[in-house]
Amino acid sequence: MKAAEVVMGTGARAAALAVKSARVDVVPGYPITPQTSIIEAVAAMVENGELHARFIPVEGEHSAMAAAVAASAAGARVFTATSANGLLYMHEVLHMASGGRLPVVMCNVNRGIFAPWTLWADHQDSMAQRDTGWIQYHCSSNQEVFNTILQAFRVAEQINIPVMVNFDGFAISHCLMPLTLPPQEDIDRFLPPHEPEWRLDPAHPSSFSNVTNAEEYAPFRQMLSDDIMAAIPLVKQAAQEYKDITGMWDGDTIDTYRLEDAEVVAFAVNSMAAELKLSIDILRQQGIKAGLLRPRLYLPFPAEDIINALPQNAQVMVLDRNYNFGHPGGILASELKSALFGRRNDITVKNRVMGIGGIDLPRRFMADEIRAMMDE
Amino acid sequence: MTTSIKQLPDIEQVLSGNGACGGCPATMALRIVGKALGPNAIMLLTPSCSVASMGMTPRLGYNWPCINICFATAGSSASGITHALEIMQEKGRLQGELPTVFTWVGDGGTYDIGFQALSAAAERNDNMIFFCYNNEAYSNTGVQRSGATPRGSYTTTTPSGKRQQKKNMALLMLEHNIPYVATATVAYPGDLYDKVAKAKSISGMKYIEILAPCYLGWQFDMPETVQMSRMAVRSGAWLLWEAENGKISFNKPSASIINGKKDAAPVDEYLMKQGRFNRLLKGPDAAQRIAEIQGDIDREIAFMRERAQITI
Ligand SMILES: Cc1ncc(C[n+]2csc(CCOP(=O)(O)OP(=O)(O)O)c2C)c(N)n1
Ligand code: SF4
Ligand SMILES: [Mg+2]
Numbered sequence: 001m002k003a004a005e006v007v008m009g010t011g012a013r014a015a016a017l018a019v020k021s022a023r024v025d026v027v028p029g030y031p032i033t034p035q036t037s038i039i040e041a042v043a044a045m046v047e048n049g050e051l052h053a054r055f056i057p058v059e060g061e062h063s064a065m066a067a068a069v070a071a072s073a074a075g076a077r078v079f080t081a082t083s084a085n086g087l088l089y090m091h092e093v094l095h096m097a098s099g100g101r102l103p104v105v106m107c108n109v110n111r112g113i114f115a116p117w118t119l120w121a122d123h124q125d126s127m128a129q130r131d132t133g134w135i136q137y138h139c140s141s142n143q144e145v146f147n148t149i150l151q152a153f154r155v156a157e158q159i160n161i162p163v164m165v166n167f168d169g170f171a172i173s174h175c176l177m178p179l180t181l182p183p184q185e186d187i188d189r190f191l192p193p194h195e196p197e198w199r200l201d202p203a204h205p206s207s208f209s210n211v212t213n214a215e216e217y218a219p220f221r222q223m224l225s226d227d228i229m230a231a232i233p234l235v236k237q238a239a240q241e242y243k244d245i246t247g248m249w250d251g252d253t254i255d256t257y258r259l260e261d262a263e264v265v266a267f268a269v270n271s272m273a274a275e276l277k278l279s280i281d282i283l284r285q286q287g288i289k290a291g292l293l294r295p296r297l298y299l300p301f302p303a304e305d306i307i308n309a310l311p312q313n314a315q316v317m318v319l320d321r322n323y324n325f326g327h328p329g330g331i332l333a334s335e336l337k338s339a340l341f342g343r344r345n346d347i348t349v350k351n352r353v354m355g356i357g358g359i360d361l362p363r364r365f366m367a368d369e370i371r372a373m374m375d376e
Numbered sequence: 377m378t379t380s381i382k383q384l385p386d387i388e389q390v391l392s393g394n395g396a397c398g399g400c401p402a403t404m405a406l407r408i409v410g411k412a413l414g415p416n417a418i419m420l421l422t423p424s425c426s427v428a429s430m431g432m433t434p435r436l437g438y439n440w441p442c443i444n445i446c447f448a449t450a451g452s453s454a455s456g457i458t459h460a461l462e463i464m465q466e467k468g469r470l471q472g473e474l475p476t477v478f479t480w481v482g483d484g485g486t487y488d489i490g491f492q493a494l495s496a497a498a499e500r501n502d503n504m505i506f507f508c509y510n511n512e513a514y515s516n517t518g519v520q521r522s523g524a525t526p527r528g529s530y531t532t533t534t535p536s537g538k539r540q541q542k543k544n545m546a547l548l549m550l551e552h553n554i555p556y557v558a559t560a561t562v563a564y565p566g567d568l569y570d571k572v573a574k575a576k577s578i579s580g581m582k583y584i585e586i587l588a589p590c591y592l593g594w595q596f597d598m599p600e601t602v603q604m605s606r607m608a609v610r611s612g613a614w615l616l617w618e619a620e621n622g623k624i625s626f627n628k629p630s631a632s633i634i635n636g637k638k639d640a641a642p643v644d645e646y647l648m649k650q651g652r653f654n655r656l657l658k659g660p661d662a663a664q665r666i667a668e669i670q671g672d673i674d675r676e677i678a679f680m681r682e683r684a685q686i687t688i
Contacts, residue, residue, distance in 0.1 A: 025460060025463045025464065025467070026456065026459050026460050026463060028452070028455075028456060052463070052466070052467065053463060054459040054460075054462065054463045056452075056455055056456065056459055056500070056502075057500065058452055058455070058493075058496060059452075059492060059493065059495070059496035059499075060492065060493075060496075062446075062448060062449065062452075062493075063449060063451070063452030063455075063492075063493045063496065064452075066445065066446060066448075066449030066452040066453045066456065066493065067452045067453065067455050067456030067459075068456060069445075069453070069456070070420070070443065070445065070449075070452075070453035070454070070455075070456030070457045070460070071456035071457060071459060071460035072456075072460075073443055073457070074418070074456070074457045074460035074461055074464070075460065075464060075469070076459075076460035076463065076464060078456075078460075092446050093446050093449065096445070096446055200418050200441040200443055200457065201441055202415055202416045202417060202418065202440060202441060202475045204441065205415070205436065205438075205439050205440050205441050205442070206434075206436060206441055206442075207430065207431075207433060207434070207436040207438075207441075207442045207443075207444070208441070208442065208443040208444060209443065209444040209445075210427070210430065210431075210432065210433045210436070210442070210444050211427060211428070211432050211433060211444075212432065212433045213432060213433075216433055216434075
């Protein structure tokens with residue numbers, strides 16, 4: 001058996017290497033900071049023969065997603081990547097991907113959205129796509145980006161729902177970290193070739209996404225809603241089997257740290273959740289029984305796993321890197337409260353919005369914020 | 377020699393029983409296209425009359441795999457499919473002759489909302505036939521103006537007649553340096569058939585635009601679709617031409633108008649047969665309005681004549 005290889009790589013590099021390992025067929029791409037390095041790396045790999053695929057240099061993200069869904073409907077394994085306004089520009093076609101049940105996998109490198117312009121991370125872009133019917137992961141490290149893209153393809157192709165893999169611009173996309181690359185034969189075992197049940201095929205003339213009557217439309221939508229929820233066990237299974245094959249584990253629907261006996265629980269996603277582990281250590285040194293619950297899966301929202309994981313009477317400090325406009329605070333807090341309502345009346349939920357537009361979130365700052373929230 | 381209507385193959389890709397209006401020019405054109413393409417093809421449709429005509433799920437009046445796509449995306453969606461097919465063949469997952477990838481898109485989906493994606497697909501020279509059936513308005517949403525609506529035409533969003541000239545879309549596509557561009561219309565089915573057959577044999581981006589006189593939008597009597605198509609050509613309001621690798625040649629009968637062998641018929645008769653024009657040609661400014669429309673036509677004829685001389 002071949003051993004895993006360890007290389008140094010940015011989060012963007014990790015994504016491109018995962019695309020290569022997944023033996024993707026088609027990658028439409030359009031540049032936008034901070035995602036650009038992913039599609040640049042893919043374009044280079046296609047050109048130098050490292051990856052046997054087609055890179056389509058489209059003229060915008062609406063077209064990137066259109067080419068992606070169409071290539072997927074033709075039976076190809078498809079990847080693309082974007083950020084911020086690129087993701088917003090795709091919005092209409094994101095719905096076609098989910099409604100059309102096309103298992104596209106996309107990285108969204110999180111960045112705050114216009115106006116005014118910012119280049120740096122927050123989660124408004126992907127969370128604004130909450131209701132597009134995509135499965136959404138949030139990663140907290142370069143390695144997790146690599147691992148999650150492979151798991152995402154597996155889940156997407158099992159259930160025919162597109163998957164968005166989110167990770168923060170710069171903090172992850174542009175920072176070098178060691179990356180463990182499992183041998184290709186292990187990855188091939190984990191992620192078999194894409195064999196769609198259905199594809200556009202002249203041997204079987206049929207219409208796809210055509211006009212429907214309400215009697216047909218409504219069941220389609222119900223099915224999508226049900227199947228997104230049914231992705232939860234598949235996400236868990238993918239994480240477990242990935243671990244069995246590669247030995248690597250980032251959590252399944254959730255990831256926890258020092259949670260078992262915690263009285264104060266930090267609740268956050270993406271890169272800030274990695275830093276939060278260090279904040280938790282600081283709080284523990286200060287005598288506070290702190291822990292972390294990080295949803296790795298944002299959608300479907302892993303309500304049951306969160307309900308089961310939270311210790312009795314915990315105060316949950318939701319640190320949102322987004323706004324829930326029209327409501328006080330952030331989106332994660334709303335999601336969490338609605339999951340807990342009537343199920344865990346012992347839990348107190350507190351919420352702060354922070355890190356907007358890339359404001360740095362160092363461990364001490366977040367530890368101090370959590371302490372301050374305890375007194376609220 | 378142009379294929380005669382009697383020589384067209386029997387194969388029917390447009391099945392009997394669909395939702396189009398009687399005398400629908402788009403459906404008529406698609407029928408001829410089907411005879412040239414045969415069954416080994418994949419069809420992409422943007423929201424339009426042709427979607428409304430194809431039958432509601434799960435019924436289908438077109439004998440191809442048909443994918444409905446977002447309005448602005450015909451160019452990029454077709455690129456996605458064509459690249460997918462090619463790479464799957466390279467990787468050994470598809471055998472045999474690859475299907476022809478073709479779009480079936482109205483003028484709205486071509487001139488307006490779909491222009492960007494089409495232009496980019498052409499610039500990449502991706503392998504597809506992009507068909508625009510041009511009924512000179514957004515018919516499916518109840519006849520609003522498009523970039524293809526000619527000056528002087530009534531639509532629901534140009535109630536006193538469109539003030540601007542239409543674009544010359546086929547020429548814009550020619551200037552993308554793609555291997556094949558052609559115009560056609562339903563009154564000349566053999567010409568259309570030959571152009572589609574030629575496009576099918578060429579690799580890269582092919583653009584074929586078909587003038588589709590729509591009785592509903594143009595306001596003439598339903599059985600006169602073909603007659604209206606012929607009048608458009610005879611008046612020079614629609615020119616039949618094709619360009620292989622950038623070299624333009626005109627087809628009969630437009631060729632005679634271009635080379636001066638025959639004068640174009642005055643546009644009046646063509647206009648007066650259509651409610652979209654004639655309802656606005658009743659006032660004291662009628663002569664001036666007709667002169668403006670005639671002026672647009674004359675300018676296009678003169679311009680295309682000169683443009684065809686450029687062969688570098
Ligand atoms: C993004 C988007 N905007 C608007 C529409 C509404 N719409 C549906 S069909 C259509 C007009 C189509 O016009 P054209 O492409 O010329 O085809 P035709 O109906 O004339 O056959 C419009 C505006 C839509 N479906 N999608
Ligand atoms: S409105 Fe015109 S283009 Fe549309 S189906 Fe009827 S005849 Fe055809
Ligand atoms: Mg139209």
